[in-house]
Amino acid sequence: MSDLSFQVRAPLGLELATGDSVTVTEWSLSSLTFPTETDVLPSQGILSIPFQGVDIRFPVRFQPGSGPRELVFDGLTGRQRETLSVFYRSILSGRMASTEEVITSLDTPVDLVPMEETEEEKTVATAGKTPRSLRVVWNLLVYCLIGVVVFGLLGQQIWSRLSTIPVGQARVVAELVEHRAPTGAYVDEIRVVPGEAVTQGQTLVVLSSPGHGGTLTEIRTDLRRAEADARQTRKALALHMEGLADARRPLELALGTAIAARRPADFLGNHSLQEVRRTQQALALFDAEISQRADDFHARREYLEDMLRDQKDDIAQLKRALSSEKDIGGAADIVALADGIVAEIPAFEDQFLSRGDLALTLEEAGPRRVIGWLDEGMAAAVYPGMTANLTAISGGQTRQIAGVVEDVVAMANPDRAGSFGLRVSVLPAEWVMRDAPELLRPDAPMELKLARRPAWITQVMELIDVRS
Incomplete structure (x- = not known):
């Protein structure tokens, strides 16, 4: 101023x-x-x-x-x-x-008269009361809490309706392959146990029918008999061949006698050598393993060799018959139709299985899936590739699992007679089967929600696709 x-x-x-x-x-x-x-x-x-x-x-x-x-x-x-x-x-x-x-x-007064409360008046007015700042903070907290409870629950319900699609009857499904008996037979051997990993084509259960077993027994008996006869013939032939030198010696003696009976002039003039030539030819034929009489050494040898050859042919034929019969019997064995893990073995050894009886259940190798059902009116809202949120309970704790919609199929609901809807198949994240397989036990219940994409995001994506 x-x-x-x-x-x-x-x-x-x-x-x-x-x-x-x-x-x-x-x-x-x-x-x-x-x-x-x-x-x-x-x-x-x-x-x-x-x-x-x-x-x-x-x-x-x-x-x-x-x-x-x-x-x-x-x-x-x-x-x-x-x-x-x-x-x-x-x-x-x-x-x-x-x-x-x-x-x-x-x-003039010492000081101007104040128009507001003095410190003493303020102290008297607030004596025994909570400070105003604390009361303000308390009221704000109460109002905020009420707002959060009311608008939070209501907003959550509204947001959940707008952003997610709940899927009913969600449960874990494993791809099971049933192995049934192809014909009536007995269970001879079960070569696997539940939980064991198997490969495609591996024999799981060995089956045999009474007729097949009898045929195998007859063939094996004939095969053993033929093999025994062949061993005897082989021994006889070996024993006969041991007399080769003894059988040749008379021919050598006859040739030497014929030569000794002739004079040197006979050889020079080539006179009266018929006996020498005959005994010499007989010895040459013997050395060439040519039979000269029906009962001579080489005739007996040829007979034994022919017998041994026929016995070998019989053995080979019996072995082929045995192998063929085994193949016929092995066709009834139960082999793995795919790679996987043995889930259940309802059969037991020495049990007779009729044709079509369940012998073994195999869980096919691959990730387990979560299957849920939706009303057919949601056909335009779900599609493969959607993001899914799975909720499971393990040990009293809630676990959240991310997933992706793998397939959406319209079909009749097998769990509800006469009901038609959409079967939604969701593939859970890979870490679940690796780190927490108990969450994906077969038929385990799940809470399944699909993430709905807002319309404006869809429009933006379509605009980007058009410009690109």
């Missing part, structure tokens, strides 16, 4: 705290200028105002001002302000202040 900022030149006395007195010649209602140069400006003192030979004195406090040697009044009371203002305005107007004005200023 201009009334407070104009400095006037009128002497005021200022007694410092050190006891020194100075005369202030430049001052206003807000500040004064210290008359002398000093390193440290005073912070308090006693200000005296001369009035008709009488000094009006009152203590004052100062704060350093913005100008050099400027001291700003700090904490003047109402009476002090009014008294100083009387002299200030009289000097500005050039009119001497009257005694009445001075007395009036001196009678």
Whole structure:
């Protein structure tokens, strides 16, 4: 205000705290200028105002001002302000202040009457009560809690309706392959146990029929007999061949006798050598393993060799018959139709299975799936590739599992006679079967929800596809 900022030149006395007195010649209602140069400006003192030979004195406090040697009044009371203002305005107007004005200023209350509550009144009003700030915070928390409970539950239901599609009758399904007996037969051997991993084509259960077993027994008996006869013939042939030198010796002797009976001139003139030639030819035929009589050595050898050859042919034929019969019997054995794990073996050894009886159940290798059903009216809202959220319970704890819709098929619901709907197949995340297989036990219940894509996202994706 201009009334407070104009400095006037009128002497005021200022007694410092050190006891020194100075005369202030430049001052206003807000500040004064210290008359002398000093390193440290005073912070308090006693200000005296001369009035008709009488000094009006009152203590004052100062704060350093913005100008050099400027001291700003700090904490003047109402009476002090009014008294100083009387002299200030009289000097500005050039009119001497009257005694009445001075007395009036001196009678002015020390401080202005406050229009708000005092500290004592505030203390009395709030005694025994919770602070207002805490009450405000408490009320805000209560209102927020009520809002969260009401609007949170309601909003959650609305958002769930808009963003997800609940799927009913959701359960874990494993691809099971039933192995049934192809014909009536007995269970000879079960070569696997439940939980064992098998490969396609592996023999799981060995079956045999009574007729097949009898045929195999007859063939094996004939085969053993033929093999025994062949061994006897082989021994006889070996024993006969041991007499080869004995059988050749008479022919050698006959040739030597025929040669000894002739003179040297017979050989030179080639006379009477028929006997020599005959015995020589007989020996050559023997060495060439040619039979000369029906009962000679080589005739007997040929007979034994022919017999052994026929016996070998019979053995080979019996072995082929045995192998063929085994193949016929093995065709009844139950082999794995696919790679997988043995889930159940209702059959037991020595049991007779009729044709079509269940002998073994195999879970095909591959991930387990979650199957659920939807109303046929949702046919335009679900499609393969949708994101799915699965909820399972394990050990009393809720586990969330991400999944992807693998297939959507419209068909009759086998669990509800006469009901038609959509079968939704969901493939769970890979980590479940690896880290928590108990969550995907067959027929385990699941809570299944499909993530519905908002319309605006679909429009954006279609726009991106068109531009690309």
